[in-house]
């Protein structure tokens with residue numbers, strides 16, 4: 001997430017808590033409210049890592065996504081999909097994408113962006129996605145989990161939406177230097193570990209092309225593989241995270 005963004009969470013009022021999950025009911029961040037993102041939708045894509053308009057930035061995210069998502073055509077659920085930039089990359093890679101965002105304006109932009117692709121874009125809550133009994137091969141979430149009021153509950157819900165052997169692809173960070181905010185990789189690993197058969201954390205700091213600039217704060221992708229069909233059937237205990 002660019003720290004220059006209009007929707008930049010690090011530009012919160014100084015009275016707001018550094019970590020919204022730590023004190024969810026006190027003084028919530030402006031980014032916790034739907035109105036914030038409705039207002040941000042029009043200019044959201046202006047940031048290099050949001051709109052992916054620069055071919056080099058776009059190619060860098062496409063290359064990462066190819067390694068994070070299943071290799072064959074898969075059912076991908078993009079939660080808090082915003083204007084649909086990653087959803088579009090996934091669709092272009094042959095996946096069947098469902099995107100969910102609470103902001104109708106974000107979803108309107110995502111629908112325009114994904115027109116002509118096999119994709120469904122829905123207005124709804126990422127914590128309780130309106131997908132009924134459908135199951136997915138991957139749940140993709142970029143820069144959303146850190147601001148949800150109960151990250152652990154959301155992760156349990158998302159794990160339940162995965163088919164056996166499915167994966168969570170979580171792109172998060174702890175942005176800013178002086179007063180960082182977000183979700184550190186170690187904390188997210190602890191939250192995901194009870195759900196996963198294996199976890200891989202990939203730093204995204206050393207690749208400035210992703211962000212359109214050099215960054216030095218914490219940015220990463222966490223890919224969590226869920227237990228496969230055998231474990232799901234037998235109730236086998238997941239192995240420890242693979243580091």
Ligand SMILES: C[S@@+](CC[C@H](N)C(=O)[O-])C[C@H]1O[C@@H](n2cnc3c(N)ncnc32)[C@H](O)[C@@H]1O
Pocket residue numbers: 001007032037038049050079080081082083084085086100101102103106124125126127141142143144147148
């Ligand atoms: C920082 S943007 C990220 C957008 C997109 N994932 C991306 O990486 O380009 C956060 C998005 O999450 C959405 N969002 C925040 N809380 C949400 C919730 N509880 N349910 C659904 N969407 C939510 C906002 O409307 C916004 O579009």
